[in-house]
Amino acid sequence: MQKRKGKRTYIIFGVLTLLVVMVWMNNTSLFYSKDTNYKILAHRGLAQTFDISKVEYDTNTADIIYPPEHPYLENTMPSMKAAFDNGADVVELDIKLTKDHQLAVFHDFALEYRTNGKGEVKDYLMNELKKLDVGYRYTADNGESFPFRGKGIGMMPSLDEVFAAFPNKEFLIHDKDGDMETTKVLWDSYLSKMSKKQLDKITVYNDGDSEGFDYLRSKHAELKLLTKTMMINALLKYELLGWTGYIPKELHNMELHLPLKYAKYLWGWPNKFIDRMESVNTRVVIVEGNGKWSEGFDTKESLEKIPEGYQGYIWTNRVDKVTK
Incomplete structure (x- = not known):
């Protein structure tokens, strides 16, 4: 017995x-190459940066920038060109709907945060927004000086200008309004006119839950999309079953923004996981910190945290620093 x-x-x-x-x-990345070959996603092109520890929900980040080290302003054509010229594979930009149903490339809900205007983007025609100075409010010394004042006049672009200037580049579009009206304009007036090859280079995301994303999905099933709720729900299912190699359909045709400190708990992390996501048209991007305030890998020192041989994308606000 x-x-x-x-x-x-x-x-x-x-x-x-x-x-x-x-x-x-089934989940080890041990046998992957250890060569560094990650790709770069440049947040708002090449932007002025600031102390992330000072940011709250209502913080005007233009009021707290570091002393400028370059002449570029976020979400402008020169900043996007500079990002691509410095090696960015993808540029992230923000869109908001104007009074005449165009899409302006601008981040804030209040124009007075960054410009010499007042109110919201939706209160103005696109040609009226062109008259504003998008560098008006930037200061690094509590308002003692404004180094970009007068230098940003006419520099708020429309989305069609961006697409015309960079027809073969990849973009991550942040739908700041997050409502059906803006999302329908994005598809009907812009994305629907693109070829499939061009659409493959476009990703759309929103911080919350955009009611228009179901509309986008119905129009183009393979368009990469991301909302926070979509990502959480999809990754929870993956954590339950991903050890088998199964990829839930919720993870198909997405973009994932993963804080590095949490990403390591995903089955197959890093490169087995990335291979799985790429097989279902999903892009993997790692961010610094907890992912709350668009914190990026902005210094050479921060790059040392990236896993050896990582093959996905990294999020940065200073592409000029991390590619040199």
């Missing part, structure tokens, strides 16, 4: 060991 129990225990232990080895083999 004792021998029989011992044999049964040995068999159970052997089966469990085999299962553990199989799960490990």
Whole structure:
């Protein structure tokens, strides 16, 4: 009897060991190349940066920039060109709907945060927004000086200007309004006119839950989309079943913005996971910090945190620093 129990225990232990080895083999990135070949996603082109620790929900980040180290302003044509010229693979930009149903490239809900205007983008025609100075409010010394004042007049672009200037580049479009009206204009007036090859280079996201994203999905099933709720729900399902290699359909045709400190808990992290996501048209981007305030890999020192051989994308506000 004792021998029989011992044999049964040995068999159970052997089966469990085999299962553990199989799960490990199915999810290890050990056999991938250790060469550094990640790609760069430049947040708002090449932007002025600031102390992330000072940011709250109502913070005007133009009021707290570091002393400028370059002449570029976020969400402008020169900043996007500079980002691409410095090696960015993708540029992120923000859109808001204007009074005449165009899409302006601008981030804030209040024009007075950054410009010499007042009110919201939706209160103005696109040609009226062109008269504003998008560098008016930037200051690094609590308002003692405004280094970009007068230098940003006419520099708020429309989305069609961006597409015309960079027809073969990849963009991550942040739908700041997050409502059906803006999203329909984005598709009907812009994306619907693109070829499939061009659409493959476009991703659309929103911080919350955009009611228009179901509309986008109905128009083009393979368009990469992201909302916070979409990502959380999809990754929870993956954590339950991903050890088998199964990829829930909710993870198909997406973009994932993953804080590095949490990403390491995903099955197959990093490169086995990235391969799985690429197989279903999903892009993997890692961000610094907890992902709350668009914190990026903005210094050479921060790049040291990136896993060896990582093959996805990194989020940065200073592409000029991290590619030199």
